[in-house]
Amino acid sequence: MAETVFAPWDDPAEKPLIRFRNVTKRFGDFTAIDDLTLDIFEREFFALLGPSGCGKTTMMRMLAGFETPSEGSIELAGSDIARVPPNKRAVNMMFQSYALFPHLSIWDNIAFGLRRESKDKAAIAIRVEEMLKLTRLEKFARRKPHQISGGQRQRVALARSLAKAPKLLLLDEPLGALDAKLREATQFELMDIQEKTGTTFVIVTHDQEEAMTVASRIAVMDEGRVMQVATPDRIYEAPNSVYVADFIGDVNIIAGQVSASGPGAFDLTFAAGQTPVTAASDIAFSDGQTAHLAVRPEKVAIHTAKPEGVENLLSGKVLDIAYLGNLSTYHVELPGGQIIKAQTANTRRLSRRDITWEDNVWVSWTKTAGVLLEK
DSSP states (O other): OOOOOOOGGGOTTOOOSEEEEEEEEEETTEEEEEEEEEEEOTTOEEEEEOSTTSSHHHHHHHHHTSSOOSEEEEEETTEEOTTSOGGGSSEEEEOTTOOOOTTSOHHHHHHHHHHHTTOOHHHHHHHHHHHHHHTTOGGGTTSOGGGSOHHHHHHHHHHHHHHTOOSEEEEESTTTTSOHHHHHHHHHHHHHHHHHHOOEEEEEESOHHHHHHHOSEEEEEETTEEEEEEOHHHHHHSOSSHHHHHHSSOOEEEEEEEEEEETTEEEEEOSTTSOOEEEEOSSOOOTTOEEEEEEOGGGOEEESSOOSSOSSOEEEEEEEEEEOSSEEEEEEEOTTSOEEEEEEEOOSOOSSOSSOTTOEEEEEOOTTSSEEEOO
């Protein structure tokens, strides 16, 4: 039996859990969020991604109830939540600092919110034990926060946030304080916990790899606007603008003038004296229009001898080599000064380099390897 793919955003019958409708948020003369409309569905792991100051934390604070929109509405499960105070929302927020109580044990930290709701002791104990098990912290229950590691404290904060079974959990840069290896492990833990609980997670991050790893969909933001909302693979393979292509991963951007060269294909003239490159595109461009071709380095092949019968073949000189263990990225300068990055996988141990600095090489890519963008 084929596994059903989780994609409620493609189903017109699905109702979103969260709806931003024409939301604007101003602080004095500064517009932090600019006429934003966005849907987030139940059980999604949704990432708000963008540089500092793009408005992602403001959006999260409005969901949590710490800020109210200047214009527009925010709905949670069909109800407008603009005037609902933070403690009355079915929303919990996990802060970057984790904000644990240092004098309370891990067990009591997790129980804190439940006790404030004056649930009976037996029910609290059952729920805390469930949360300890979910976050694999059973054997640390009696310890204080300073007696456990950063990664474990992160899980305590998560357990405490999930204890009250919120409809929505907001995570503000939750892995910012962890080192790279632990971050990676914790990303998979977060995904696992999110799947087990079925809670909708919205994460704010400026780390593109983190967003690509954990999210069902990503909203790439810039200056208070959402530039594109899509699944990680669509954002990477089919960005809708140079900004999104450039923000996610490494990319070559070649700007020039296009002219039609056949059905759904265009020639891009990008430098005097250079052969135009060809790109396939579903977008109709007019002749002479300025366009940008975005090609990922791993889709660019590098050759030491001139190959026969390949598309988009350009000659250049190796300017720089970045050796990343599993990959090598070659920066190749074309005669007009344009730099093209080509990436190769290091599948065997390098005893010597075939290609080194100052070498004359050829780079090529297929006409379907890149995305032709209008803006």
